[in-house]
Amino acid sequence: MRSVTYSMSASLDGYIVGPDGRFDWTEPDEEVFAFWTDEIQQVGVHLLGRRLYETMLYWETADQDPSLDAPMREWAAIWKALPKVVFSNTLTAVLGDNTRLASGSPAEEIERLRAEPGGGEIAIGGATLAAEVAAAGLIDEYRVMVYPVLVGGGTPLFPQQQRHVGLELVGTRIFDSKVIHLHYRVPRRPVT
Numbered sequence: 805m806r807s808v809t810y811s812m813s814a815s816l817d818g819y820i821v822g823p824d825g826r827f828d829w830t831e832p833d834e835e836v837f838a839f840w841t842d843e844i845q846q847v848g849v850h851l852l853g854r855r856l857y858e859t860m861l862y863w864e865t866a867d868q869d870p871s872l873d874a875p876m877r878e879w880a881a882i883w884k885a886l887p888k889v890v891f892s893n894t895l896t897a898v899l900g901d902n903t904r905l906a907s908g909s910p911a912e913e914i915e916r917l918r919a920e921p922g923g924g925e926i927a928i929g930g931a932t933l934a935a936e937v938a939a940a941g942l943i944d945e946y947r948v949m950v951y952p953v954l955v956g957g958g959t960p961l962f963p964q965q966q967r968h969v970g971l972e973l974v975g976t977r978i979f980d981s982k983v984i985h986l987h988y989r990v991p992r993r994p995v996t
Contacts, residue, residue, distance in 0.1 A: 806918050808937065810928045811843065811947040814961040815954060820931055822955035829953045833981045834875070836949065841879050843947070847886060848924020849917055851910065853933035854892035857903075860929075864900045889913055891933050911940045935963040946971065946988045 812820050813830040821827045832840060852860065866872060866880040888903040891910060898905050906913055910933060917926055928934045928943065937943055948961065971988035978984050 806848065806922075806924070806926050807944040808914060808926045808928060808942050809847075809945040809947060810934045810938070810943050811949075812929065812931070812934070812961055813949040813951060815951055817954045817956065818961050819955050819958040820961050821959040823957040825958075829951055829955070830949075832949075832983075833979070835979050836981065836983055837875055837879070839977070839979070839985065840949075841875065841882065844879070844882050844886070844927075846925050847927045848922055849887045849889065850927045850929060851889045851891065851906075851913065851933060851937075853930025854890065854895055855932075856930040857888070857890045857892070857895075857898065861899060864903075910937050911942060914942050931959055931961060931963060935965065938962075938969075939965060939967065944990055944992070945974070946986075946990075948986045950984045950986060952982045 813827070814820050815822070815829065820830075822829075860883070863880050863883040867877060867884065872880065884901070886902060888900060889906050890898045890903060891906045891913075895905060908916075910928075914926060914937065928937050934943065969990060972991050974987040974989050976984060976986055
């Protein structure tokens with residue numbers, strides 16, 4: 805069965821966007837960018853909330869930017885080819901050759917994707933969407949790139965929920981820039 809993963813960058817105090825709406829502190833250096841490129845190659849389909857979709861729209865046409873370096877061109881090619889599903893209550897259409905607007909709930913979409921042939925992870929992007937998927941108990945892995953900054957508020961990585969989830973540490977990595985990647989798995993009991 806395809807794994808559902810939630811990967812985001814966050815401040816040490818747990819925010820993906822600061823109170824001023826900025827997230828420029830998450831701009832990756834060369835080493836972190838290469839790591840994200842390796843990670844995205846494991847994804848078979850990416851589910852996005854509206855805000856993250858709008859942020860990532862740049863990559864749909866980034867390959868037309870002559871100033872892009874080779875690593876960014878590689879990322880743009882991977883992102884553009886990746887199937888994406890956008891969840892939004894306000895959008896009526898989405899852009900991108902491999903992008904579609906979801907017609908059902910995230911749980912229904914994940915169930916459908918898991919039933920289809922095909923490989924690669926089902927990646928979740930965006931805190932609001934991830935909170936809904938997590939509440940349904942559908943996230944298998946959490947991957948957080950923690951940046952050494954305190955932003956003091958904003959959009960939390962994990963919205964407050966009355967839910968306890970034990971996690972198993974899969975791995976960590978400390979980058980030269982002092983950014984730390986944390987990778988956890990949700991332990992599942994075997995079905996009998």
